Amino acid sequence: MNVHLYYYMTKENSEKRTAILCATLKLITENGFAATPISLIAKEAGVAAGTIYLYFNSKEAMLQVIYLEFKEALTNATIAGFSENLPGRVAIELLLQNYLNFMLKNPLKFKFFEQFTNSPYINKLTKETGLKIFYPIVQVFERAKSERLIKDIPVQILYAHVLAPINHLLRQHLIDEFQFTPENTQIAFQACWDAIKS
Amino acid sequence: MNVHLYYYMTKENSEKRTAILCATLKLITENGFAATPISLIAKEAGVAAGTIYLYFNSKEAMLQVIYLEFKEALTNATIAGFSENLPGRVAIELLLQNYLNFMLKNPLKFKFFEQFTNSPYINKLTKETGLKIFYPIVQVFERAKSERLIKDIPVQILYAHVLAPINHLLRQHLIDEFQFTPENTQIAFQACWDAIKS
Amino acid sequence: MNVHLYYYMTKENSEKRTAILCATLKLITENGFAATPISLIAKEAGVAAGTIYLYFNSKEAMLQVIYLEFKEALTNATIAGFSENLPGRVAIELLLQNYLNFMLKNPLKFKFFEQFTNSPYINKLTKETGLKIFYPIVQVFERAKSERLIKDIPVQILYAHVLAPINHLLRQHLIDEFQFTPENTQIAFQACWDAIKS
Amino acid sequence: MNVHLYYYMTKENSEKRTAILCATLKLITENGFAATPISLIAKEAGVAAGTIYLYFNSKEAMLQVIYLEFKEALTNATIAGFSENLPGRVAIELLLQNYLNFMLKNPLKFKFFEQFTNSPYINKLTKETGLKIFYPIVQVFERAKSERLIKDIPVQILYAHVLAPINHLLRQHLIDEFQFTPENTQIAFQACWDAIKS
DNA sequence: GATGAATGAGGATTCATTCAT
DNA sequence: AATGAATGAATCCTCATTCAT
Numbered sequence: 001m002n003v004h005l006y007y008y009m010t011k012e013n014s015e016k017r018t019a020i021l022c023a024t025l026k027l028i029t030e031n032g033f034a035a036t037p038i039s040l041i042a043k044e045a046g047v048a049a050g051t052i053y054l055y056f057n058s059k060e061a062m063l064q065v066i067y068l069e070f071k072e073a074l075t076n077a078t079i080a081g082f083s084e085n086l087p088g089r090v091a092i093e094l095l096l097q098n099y100l101n102f103m104l105k106n107p108l109k110f111k112f113f114e115q116f117t118n119s120p121y122i123n124k125l126t127k128e129t130g131l132k133i134f135y136p137i138v139q140v141f142e143r144a145k146s147e148r149l150i151k152d153i154p155v156q157i158l159y160a161h162v163l164a165p166i167n168h169l170l171r172q173h174l175i176d177e178f179q180f181t182p183e184n185t186q187i188a189f190q191a192c193w194d195a196i197k198s
Numbered sequence: 199m200n201v202h203l204y205y206y207m208t209k210e211n212s213e214k215r216t217a218i219l220c221a222t223l224k225l226i227t228e229n230g231f232a233a234t235p236i237s238l239i240a241k242e243a244g245v246a247a248g249t250i251y252l253y254f255n256s257k258e259a260m261l262q263v264i265y266l267e268f269k270e271a272l273t274n275a276t277i278a279g280f281s282e283n284l285p286g287r288v289a290i291e292l293l294l295q296n297y298l299n300f301m302l303k304n305p306l307k308f309k310f311f312e313q314f315t316n317s318p319y320i321n322k323l324t325k326e327t328g329l330k331i332f333y334p335i336v337q338v339f340e341r342a343k344s345e346r347l348i349k350d351i352p353v354q355i356l357y358a359h360v361l362a363p364i365n366h367l368l369r370q371h372l373i374d375e376f377q378f379t380p381e382n383t384q385i386a387f388q389a390c391w392d393a394i395k396s
Numbered sequence: 397m398n399v400h401l402y403y404y405m406t407k408e409n410s411e412k413r414t415a416i417l418c419a420t421l422k423l424i425t426e427n428g429f430a431a432t433p434i435s436l437i438a439k440e441a442g443v444a445a446g447t448i449y450l451y452f453n454s455k456e457a458m459l460q461v462i463y464l465e466f467k468e469a470l471t472n473a474t475i476a477g478f479s480e481n482l483p484g485r486v487a488i489e490l491l492l493q494n495y496l497n498f499m500l501k502n503p504l505k506f507k508f509f510e511q512f513t514n515s516p517y518i519n520k521l522t523k524e525t526g527l528k529i530f531y532p533i534v535q536v537f538e539r540a541k542s543e544r545l546i547k548d549i550p551v552q553i554l555y556a557h558v559l560a561p562i563n564h565l566l567r568q569h570l571i572d573e574f575q576f577t578p579e580n581t582q583i584a585f586q587a588c589w590d591a592i593k594s
Numbered sequence: 595m596n597v598h599l600y601y602y603m604t605k606e607n608s609e610k611r612t613a614i615l616c617a618t619l620k621l622i623t624e625n626g627f628a629a630t631p632i633s634l635i636a637k638e639a640g641v642a643a644g645t646i647y648l649y650f651n652s653k654e655a656m657l658q659v660i661y662l663e664f665k666e667a668l669t670n671a672t673i674a675g676f677s678e679n680l681p682g683r684v685a686i687e688l689l690l691q692n693y694l695n696f697m698l699k700n701p702l703k704f705k706f707f708e709q710f711t712n713s714p715y716i717n718k719l720t721k722e723t724g725l726k727i728f729y730p731i732v733q734v735f736e737r738a739k740s741e742r743l744i745k746d747i748p749v750q751i752l753y754a755h756v757l758a759p760i761n762h763l764l765r766q767h768l769i770d771e772f773q774f775t776p777e778n779t780q781i782a783f784q785a786c787w788d789a790i791k792s
Numbered sequence: 793g794a795t796g797a798a799t800g801a802g803g804a805t806t807c808a809t810t811c812a813t
Numbered sequence: 814a815a816t817g818a819a820t821g822a823a824t825c826c827t828c829a830t831t832c833a834t
Contacts, residue, residue: 051798119313165355450819556763557755580751590788
């Protein structure tokens with residue numbers, strides 16, 4: 001029997017665990033966390049309610065796990081292809097486009113992120129752990145600032161005018177009030193750039 | 199005492215009703231809707247739990263009421279001093295500043311808005327009713343577009359680059375990660391303008 | 397309407413509270429604490445399950461309350477008619493008889509006491525609070541010792557030979573293996589006395 | 595190696611079975627039966643949860659087994675060295691001392707015995723089976739009574755004044771409120787004797 | 793024989809809502 | 814109008830037991 005053919009399954013990475021997380025993601029973005037009973041998640045995931053507790057300590061713990069795993073996946077996707085040698089604007093557009101692509105491919109995760117980032121359900125520890133992952137992105141802005149490519153203004157304002165508009169449009173996209181066509185994307189990116197460029 | 203000074207109290211605006219709404223606003227922005235029992239709201243408002251049902255049909259109904267009343271107050275505050283004769287940029291800055299001032303003066307209401315605008319707790323009907331109130335603002339953008347003051351791009355993108363950054367900074371302001379000093383406000387407004395101006 | 401006719405009912409002393417405590421006492425002495433669901437207690441007490449939580453914080457809290465109220469009632473019953481002037485043996489027999497009468501009249505409470513005094517369900521704090529009530533009884537033994545009426549031996553051994561036999565016989569009485577006839581009672585008391593007298 | 599020394603292992607006395615029983619005894623005397631999950635017993639015993647069901651039919655069955663095995667071991671230990679020819683008081687003291695020694699050497703088993711003898715978890719059948727084992731001890735008392743060594747009073751009362759005090763002191767000993775020093779033991783035994791002697 | 797993942801029934805507790813006062 | 818005791822449905826979670834490996 002060839003052991004190499006077997007996919008090595010741990011509790012961290014099993015089919016059931018994945019099914020549970022997917023079901024949870026789907027249901028809580030749809031109905032909200034409190035309005036989604038464990039029994040419903042179990043049904044959707046095709047497991048018994050008790051099984052969920054083999055993989056997670058509590059209903060709330062699932063939230064933290066989803067949040068953290070999402071943050072990691074998002075960061076990895078966002079910095080794909082990024083190099084410090086890239087010219088400032090190219091670098092920023094690459095990051096933005098990566099970010100946007102990930103969110104468009106994972107609309108449920110985006111909805112989840114929007115819903116829970118500022119929610120009392122996500123505890124402080126998880127929030128901070130999550131934010132640490134994000135730090136690579138800060139650097140591009142700092143470098144672009146020192147190269148005088150973009151305005152020398154507080155980084156918070158820079159973020160506000162780059163990420164917030166994209167997130168807003170993503171939200172509208174999800175409720176069919178906006179289409180992320182290539183043309184619209186270019187217009188939006190250009191507006192971001194106009195907002196921050198020197 | 200002049201009889202005209204007496205405030206005519208109906209169910210729509212009695213002291214108790216106000217106390218209940220305030221308590222609800224405070225508690226659910228703090229702990230979330232599901233984590234705020236009616237009993238706690240009653241305690242905070244200084245009334246009996248049963249009394250709440252004299253003023254509202256259900257716990258969820260309170261949410262809709264708060265949402266709608268908030269939207270109306272916000273709109274009124276935002277268009278204060280606005281006239282169709284104002285030059286485009288001045289008009290937009292006035293609206294923005296009004297909006298910002300209202301939110302800074304009513305941080306709980308801003309938090310509530312952020313938390314519930316995209317939540318499943320707010321039903322579709324309420325959402326649409328709420329959005330209708332916002333329409334006055336559309337006009338300014340449309341006019342500015344036709345006057346070639348700002349880019350001729352989809353209005354959704356305009357919104358995204360004007361309101362979303364301000365909301366983002368408000369959120370950061372509330373968690374003490376950003377200060378809305380006059381200087382920062384000017385920088386942020388300028389960036390909004392740079393993003394959309396022709 | 398004559399207010400004096402009304403029995404003043406507080407949460408500490410209401411019909412429902414009493415019914416709940418009685419039902420609990422009956423059911424847990426019969427089936428054990430863990431084998432007695434709250435739903436069953438509610439049914440037996442003729443109230444809704446939720447009502448129980450108006451009077452007690454948790455299932456376990458009921459146990460503590462029953463234990464403490466029992467200890468107090470027992471102590472009061474035991475020291476009834478007791479005075480420091482009574483001769484030693486008379487005093488001890490009075491206490492013993494009082495104790496026995498109370499237990500015979502409250503067999504469920506005796507069963508409860510036996511079952512829970514040394515159980516991990518009763519927390520340390522409750523145990524100690526309960527024991528403090530018992531102190532009056534210590535004094536009689538100390539006095540009798542100093543008067544050379546009874547043996548000058550450790551008080552623990554005195555207890556062992558007075559209370560333990562009576563408790564044992566009470567236990568047998570409850571399962572119909574022994575009858576506390578006046579004659580048997582006299583024999584048992586005499587044996588207690590023989591065990592400890594000088 | 596001599597083949598006779600090999601211990602023949604059946605389900606009745608394998609290492610795993612013993613480990614399971616020990617773990618159970620330890621855990622349920624500490625936390626109570628209901629508060630001790632099978633999973634914890636399995637962990638403590640170093641076996642899988644499922645393994646326990648190879649040796650016992652149910653969680654409750656383990657209790658019965660422990661109870662019966664304990665009763666048998668206790669009886670054997672108690673009657674060690676006993677002969678019908680021994681003089682009455684010597685016989686009684688021998689039995690008492692044997693009983694006491696066994697309990698002092700097996701404090702967990704004593705705790706278990708105290709906790710479960712009168713518990714609803716031990717079913718009637720087990721109780722009766724268990725009590726039959728104890729009968730040898732009755733005889734000594736009956737003989738002593740007929741020899742007029744001890745009072746001619748109901749055997750239940752005799753038990754009450756001999757075993758109950760010792761059990762009480764054992765209980766106190768286990769919670770460090772009493773020391774079974776040779777001196778204290780002698781005092782206690784003497785009191786037992788004084789209680790029942792003619 | 794052993795394992796331990798999976799099950800799902802059962803139980804404590806919470807809380808929106810009602811209603812007698 | 815106002816109260817708050819009472820309700821009981823709903824929900825999270827535990828854990829004895831089974832069974833495929």
